[in-house]
Structures are given as C-alpha cells and as structure tokens.
C-alpha cells in the first residue's frame with residue numbers, strides 16, 4: 338500500500354509589518370517568513386475506500402473544519418488516481434500559536450496528495466488553492482525563507498543567516514481574527530525601502546497582544562534576558578534567536594514549567610520538500 342510520511346514544519350515571522358487594510362478587511366503585510374526544522378508529522382496512506390479519513394491528534398477539531406480535510410477535499414476534483422486517503426496526524430506544534438501549524442498541515446497535504454493522486458499541479462497552482470484555505474498556506478507550499486507581501490501571497494526569496502530558535506508557547510490562545518479586527522492595531526507602517534536592515538523591523542501585533550494577554554508580555558520579558566526575542570504572527574508564541582543549539586537548550590531547561598517550548602534551527606528549504614524529493618527518488 339502506498340504510504341508517505343512528511344513533516345509539516347513550523348514557521349516564524351521574523352518581523353511582521355502591517356501597511357494597510359484592503360476593502361475586504363484583509364491586511365496588507367510585509368513579513369519575513371522562515372521555516373524551522375521541526376513540525377507536525379503526517380502519514381498519508383491511499384485506500385480503496387473513496388473517502389478522506391483523518392486519525393491521530395484531531396481532538397477538538399470537527400473533521401470538516403480540519404485544514405487537512407479541507408486541503409484534501411480541494412484536490413479531489415483534480416486527482417488522476419481513484420483512491421481515497423487516510424491521513425494520520427501527530428501534532429507537535431501548538432495550535433493557534435502563530436507558528437502556522439494548521440496552514441503547514443494544509444500545505445503538506447496539498448504537496449503529498451498532488452504526488453499520491455498524480456494531480457500534476459505546479460507549485461503555483463497548489464499555492465493558489467492553498468490561499469483559499471489560509472493566508473499562510475502559500476508560504477509553506479513555496480517552502481523557502483521568503484519576504485511576503487500583499488496578504489502574504491506575494492513571495493520573494495530572501496537569504497537569511499540561520500539561527501537556533503527557542504520557541505515558547507505561553508499557554509494562551511490568541512485569535513488571529515480578534516487581533517486583526519481590534520481598532521488599536523497599528524495599520525500604517527510604511528513599506529520597507531531597499532536597502533533595509535532587520536534592526537528597523539518589528540512585529541506590529543506585539544504591543545496589542547502583550548496588552549490583551551499579560552502572559553505573552555511575561556514570556557517576552559523573560560526571553561529578552563537571554564537573547565533578542567519577538568512574537569511570531571499574531572502570537573501567542575514568542576521566539577529567541579541563538580547562534581548555537583547548546584545555549585538555546587540551556588535556556589529551555591530554565592523555562593518556567595507552565596510554558597511549553599522547543600528548540601529548532603531555521604532552514605533555507607522546508608523539510609517537507611526535502612522529504613518529498615527523497616521519497617520520489619526511492620519510488621523511481
């Protein structure tokens with residue numbers, strides 16, 4: 338039976354600027370996305386039953402709302418192999434934490450089923466389908482460190498020195514929609530003009546989220562004692578950047594036990610793309 342296991346990596350927004358708001362309510366952003374070498378694990382197995390099944394860590398998400406199910410359903414009309422699929426999910430990424438776990442699961446599902454169902458869609462066709470599922474899905478389809486503009490769908494490659502990141506989930510859930518509809522969110526950061534440097538960047542959601550969720554403020558204050566730190570996306574996860582793994586792991590050991598955290602390295606290319614290439618080579 339055809340079986341494929343892939344990692345759906347976390348992303349970090351190394352900065353996030355909000356430049357304005359469109360008539361449909363979505364925000365114009367500039368954000369530097371990097372992929373981490375850590376994520377959820379998804380196993381795809383073709384089945385003779387003509388349906389989409391999801392097993393594993395899916396508690397709390399009705400099947401039809403699961404982004405894995407939505408992604409698989411979006412590809413159904415394009416499949417050239419009349420088989421169903423069972424997807425087994427092992428969740429490692431905090432949900433609604435700003436590390437893009439749901440979007441990454443969706444992108445990984447599109448990439449896997451494009452191969453297993455022989456849909457023969459290009460990455461840009463997959464990214465267009467993914468954008469209907471979430472603003473961050475195209476970033477994971479692209480699978481590279483990238484500067485995102487527009488609502489997150491206009492991507493340009495970007496070279497960035499790789500670091501080790503300690504990512505801390507303070508245990509509070511921040512609703513992206515709530516932050517983006519708050520009148521107090523700044524929406525007027527001027528677009529970056531080349532050449533720009535990381536020192537002139539920030540996360541425009543950070544001050545508002547810190548005010549609404551004191552645990553996020555506490556997390557950032559604690560991380561900043563050790564290394565340059567920021568919030569990712571609309572939170573609640575925050576990250577600190579280190580030059581080496583040992584220091585990041587040492588700080589993780591010191592972390593208050595009410596928080597959860599992991600240490601991961603940034604990667605130029607998404608681990609999903611590397612694993613898929615290896616699998617395809619073996620199948621040839």
Ligand SMILES: C[C@](O)(CO)[C@H](O)COP(=O)(O)OP(=O)(O)OC[C@H]1O[C@@H](n2ccc(N)nc2=O)[C@H](O)[C@@H]1O
Nearest residue numbers: 350362363364440471472473488489513514517570571
């Ligand atoms: C801000 C980021 O976290 C940066 O990575 C993402 O762009 C958000 O991505 P996401 O969670 O996949 O977002 P979606 O599921 O598409 O949208 C959630 C909500 O966020 C708001 N939203 C999202 C992206 C964007 N560019 N402008 C917005 O205003 C919308 O109100 C939407 O209802």
Ligand SMILES: Nc1ncnc2c1ncn2[C@@H]1O[C@H](COP(=O)(O)OP(=O)(O)OP(=O)(O)O)[C@@H](O)[C@H]1O
Nearest residue numbers: 403404432433434435436437438439440442473570
């Ligand atoms: N497979 C899935 N994994 C995680 N969340 C999912 C999944 N399917 C649907 N969801 C829903 O999507 C919501 C957002 O999930 P996600 O983990 O992508 O948020 P996030 O890390 O804040 O992402 P972003 O940075 O893109 O805003 C969750 O609260 C959950 O209800």
